[in-house]
Amino acid sequence: MKIARWIDGADLGEGFVIDGRVVSFPDGLRVSQVLAQGLTAAQRLHSRVADAPGTPVAHVRLLAPLEPASIRDFVAFEEHVEGVSAGVEGKSHVAPEWYQAPTFYFANPHTVLGPGEAVAPPVTERLDFELELAVIIGGVDGSDGRTLDPASAERHIFGYTIMNDWSARDLQAREMQVRLGPAKGKDFGTSLGPWIVTADELESFHDEDGFLEIRAEVYLNDVLIGHDLVSNAGWPFAEFVAYASRNSRVVPGDVLGSGTVGNGGCLGELWGRNGSLTPRPLATGDVVRMTVEGIGELVGVVGPMVDAPPVHPARSRSRRRTREL
Template identity: 70%
Template sequence: MKIARWVVPDGSAVHEGFVITDAVVPFPDEATVADVLTRGLDAARELRDRVASDAAPTRRLEDVRLLPPVVPASIRDFVAFEEHVEGVSASVDGKGGVVPEWYEAPTFYFTNPHTVRATGQVVAIPQTQRLDFELELAVVIGGVAGSTGENLSIARAGDHIFGYTVMNDWSARDLQSREMKVRLGPAKGKDFGLTLGPWIVTADELEGFVDDDGFLALRAEVWVNGSLVGEDLVSNMGWPFPELVAYAARNSVVVPGDVLGSGTVGNGGCLGELWGRGCDIPPLEPGDEVRMRIEGVGEVVNVVGERVAAAPIPAARTRSRSRALSGRRMRAHPG
């Protein structure tokens, strides 16, 4: 099944439902993607069967504008590809390599669920001179009867994988570099935009791509202005997706609508990796087109928008670090 959200050119109402061949079909009973994710895969199949048996209204896919297929409850983005870590590390310190801690357990950061973009959308950018893309596959979490999503085993975590979508984690590398030197973040280098789409492909649709070790052997590709710049297999991850979900839920909880990105694929999944490997390829600029495709899932296309000026923030004030008050007296506590 493919599940999407869309608007039609002559209206502002959001429609949510299935993509069937080259048409979109609304869910019965005005259900939403959030409803379907909460109920889980079995309920989604029942809705799909109802749509197939009813004379449900349809529109051609080409006649609607797709929205991000989910309004995320939260977004965690992992860094699960060793080759990506090697290349980006080299772009930072000129040496590359992978720290031993990377192998010990998955690592992720939380990013902004409020700046998610759709395929076809122009993505406005901050005042950056080193704009980058990141090609990823993302998991969308669904509900499972009898499970709270907390402290999941790997097997139970796999049951919570409702489906997958393509993800582009847009990155302002110059802003990110400053932030990471403070040993916190990334923040403003990332939170201005993230593309999800074009739809959610349910997990059962990809079962034939799972290899003997539990990894999804899907081909992932990215083009800039029509030129192929990166290609990899998703199965080159360090951990299969159920293990990422289990780690996210460790001493914590995952809920329906959570999105978990795989992290950037290797072999050119982002420009930062290519820069680290000595490739002379420029950062993205307004007007550039980025096209990403993952086998069995779909394709997202975005054009880079203009830089958006923001109000300046002053530098930190250097204070005296005094431990005593001066120039005024403390007010006595009324009690």
Template identity: 70%
Template sequence: MRLARWKHSDGTIGEGFVEDERVIPFPHAKTVADVLSDGLGAAQALHAAALAEAPTGSPLADVTLLAPLVPASVRDFVTFEEHVEGVSAGVEGKSHVANEWYEYPTFYFTNPHTILGPGEPVSPPVTERLDFELELAAVVGGVSGSDGVNLTPEQAASHIFGYTIMNDWSARDLQGREMKVRLGPAKGKDFGTSLGPWIVTADELEPAIDADGFLAVRGEVRVNGELIGEDLFANMGWPFPVLVAYASRNAVVKPGDVLGSGTIGNGGCLGELWGRNGALTPPPLKEGDEVAMTVHGVGELVARVGACVPAPDLPPASPRPRLRHTPNESAAPAAASAQKEGR
């Protein structure tokens, strides 16, 4: 099954299933959020009901696809060793994977309020090193009797409702500056994350799971029609259920949470290639460039780069005297002492 959200020509929003080249709304005015919460089993019954109630639907070509969900949260992992090797060469001057990378699947939270849909242009901040990142994202669904806390990988697998393509847009110059402060990435990434074109349910990709539990589907990314990177998602350091399980450690995963795989290796982003090539080749993205991402068995996510958007200036940090008490606090003990001595 494929779940999507779309806009009709009159501006109304639809949510439902994609069947061949048509869209069919959910029965009972349900939303993608409702269906994710109800879980994969309920979605299968709903799919049969939708086909019975509105077998024709609307032509896919007559609607504009939106991001397939409004995420509750977005965690982005870094699970491809080859990606880390290349990016570290550009940032640190040498290819290096920290020992800590191998211990657990590290992630950061990105902004769920700047999600972009298929074909929606990204409006980056002023940057000289705009980059894309090809990822596959797992979408969490509801599971009866499970609260999504401290899951084992086996339990976590049942919480994966489906998958969608994810483009983690990145302003590498902003990201590099921020991460020198030992935090981030933040403003180097939170201006836009593209998701789409739809959510493919987990059962559709089960045949692609290899003997070790990894999802052996191929991802490709092209800029202006030129192939830049390609890889198998089976090259992740951990399979998706482990990512979900780790996210749930001493925390909770909820329906509507999105967990990105991290960027594929072998050219899944320009930053990796800059590190390997020792130069900005291929060049950073510029206004008008088209980035097309394909994940076999899922679909294609395409977007163009829009104009950079300048932000209001902010002042740098102010030098501070590092006082430990306010002037009033300093004067109060002296006045009290003088009064006690009758002065």
């Protein structure tokens, strides 16, 4: 099954994509409600509208397939870390801590973009894309999503979508020097789409270790920049979900990005390996097209950079401990 959100004229639609047409959920349900009900309930809903006429996908404008409850973005591909670190540190380096657990940061759920939607980046000299596959969390009867083991976490994977984590690498590099972040280097835009493909549709792509062996590609202005197998991640997706829930909780509508795939999944990796800004950073008007086997295609466009008010540097303070009378 494919689940999408769309605009048809002035109307918002939420439902299934069936044989090239969009069909609204029965009973006026929304994507968030269907995710909460879980995969089995979604299959029953699908059977109720499978023969409905709907509207051709080409006649509507697809939106991001959900409004995320939260976004966690992992850094799970060793090859990506090797390349990016070469650009930041002057040599390829993967910290020993990377191998110990699938580390993530929280991204901004309020700046999510849909297919074909233009990103409005900050002023930056190193604008980049990141090709990722994202897990969408669904509801599971009898589970509140807390501190899951991998087997239990697997049942919380409702489906998958393509994710483009737009990045301003120069801003990100400054922030990471403070041992916190990324923040403004990342939170201006994350593209998701074109739809959610339910987990059962990709079951046949799992290898014997539980990794999804599907091909992911990214094109810049129709030139192939990078491609990889998602199975080259350091952990299978169920272990991402389990780690995210550890001493915490995952809930329906959470998005968990895989992190950037290797072999040119972003420009930053190539800059590190090439020792120069080759290929060039993204510029206004560039078109980034991502395809993932079994999912589809997500296109993003680079809009004009948006200036913002100046940031004042930290003030030097006296560190007095009492007020002057």
